[in-house]
Amino acid sequence: MNCSCEYSKENLLKRISEIQFVCTELNLYMDTHPDDMAAKEDFACYASELQDLIGKYEELYDPLLGFGLSVPKAGSWVRSAWPWE
Amino acid sequence: MWIYQKKLEFPVDIKCPDVKMAKALLAQYGGPDSELAAGVRYLTQRFTMPDDRCRATLNDIGTEELAHWEMLGTMIYQCLRGASASEIEAAGMAGYFTMHDKGVFPCDPNGVPFTAAYIQSTGDPIADILEDLAAEQKARATYEHLMTLTDNPDIIEPLRFLRQREVNHYQRFGECLQILQEIIPNNNVRYKNQFAECCTI
Numbered sequence: 001m002n003c004s005c006e007y008s009k010e011n012l013l014k015r016i017s018e019i020q021f022v023c024t025e026l027n028l029y030m031d032t033h034p035d036d037m038a039a040k041e042d043f044a045c046y047a048s049e050l051q052d053l054i055g056k057y058e059e060l061y062d063p064l065l066g067f068g069l070s071v072p073k074a075g076s077w078v079r080s081a082w083p084w085e
Numbered sequence: 086m087w088i089y090q091k092k093l094e095f096p097v098d099i100k101c102p103d104v105k106m107a108k109a110l111l112a113q114y115g116g117p118d119s120e121l122a123a124g125v126r127y128l129t130q131r132f133t134m135p136d137d138r139c140r141a142t143l144n145d146i147g148t149e150e151l152a153h154w155e156m157l158g159t160m161i162y163q164c165l166r167g168a169s170a171s172e173i174e175a176a177g178m179a180g181y182f183t184m185h186d187k188g189v190f191p192c193d194p195n196g197v198p199f200t201a202a203y204i205q206s207t208g209d210p211i212a213d214i215l216e217d218l219a220a221e222q223k224a225r226a227t228y229e230h231l232m233t234l235t236d237n238p239d240i241i242e243p244l245r246f247l248r249q250r251e252v253n254h255y256q257r258f259g260e261c262l263q264i265l266q267e268i269i270p271n272n273n274v275r276y277k278n279q280f281a282e283c284c285t286i
């Protein structure tokens with residue numbers, strides 16, 4: 001697989017992890033600062049980018065969420081690699 | 086409920102076996118200040134936490150700790166992957182191997198199994214949050230000890246990430262403590278009502 005390609009599995013997963021990390025940090029910050037408008041705006045922006053990236057990844061590769069929260073298109077829940085492998 | 090996301094929070098890819106580090110990493114998988122203890126501690130304390138913001142913090146940090154626990158399990162699994170019997174013996178893991186083979190088991194580096202006695206849920210919000218602040222500091226210190234034991238970047242990078250998370254969690258719990266100190270001695274209606282309710286039962 002060409003790792004320099006923007007939508008390679010590795011690059012997409014890395015980008016998802018980065019944006020999801022930003023969302024996790026903002027989420028924890030907003031837990032104790034629920035009325036911070038600037039954080040809310042940032043969160044909305046990053047959360048929608050995260051949704052787009054996850055949609056792209058699941059369309060091309062494997063489902064990321066179980067229990068019906070991902071609709072498996074390209075990959076399979078059971079046969080895609082587990083994260084410790 | 087929880088939904089599993091089939092990825093790690095931060096990538097772990099340890100290419101060569103390192104039994105000495107597998108043993109040391111057990112501290113954060115099944116020891117008193119482990120990610121498992123942190124997750125169970127926060128997720129069980131949240132039920133009686135009186136303020137929305139503090140409840141959310143316990144819920145969400147507790148959830149993130151489970152992702153950290155998975156990272157530790159992955160690191161231990163990969164550090165043991167491909168290790169020979171003599172490497173296991175040389176690293177002082179013969180006892181562990183006898184009982185668990187290369188299975189990942191929640192115990193500390195000396196084989197002491199995980200126990201709920203490591204945590205508290207006092208029902209007293211200030212006491213609980215103070216325990217959580219201490220837990221984050223103890224985990225941070227443990228990560229620093231672990232980082233002095235290896236120079237393998239495959240192991241150091243995830244440890245650096247996990248150490249920094251403890252610092253950020255500590256910051257959030259500090260804010261929770263401040264929130265609680267503001268609301269509890271004053272006229273916090275919800276807390277008072279809750280207290281009144283349980284006293285009339």
Ligand SMILES: [Fe+2]
Nearest residue numbers: 123250251254
């Ligand atoms: Fe933590």
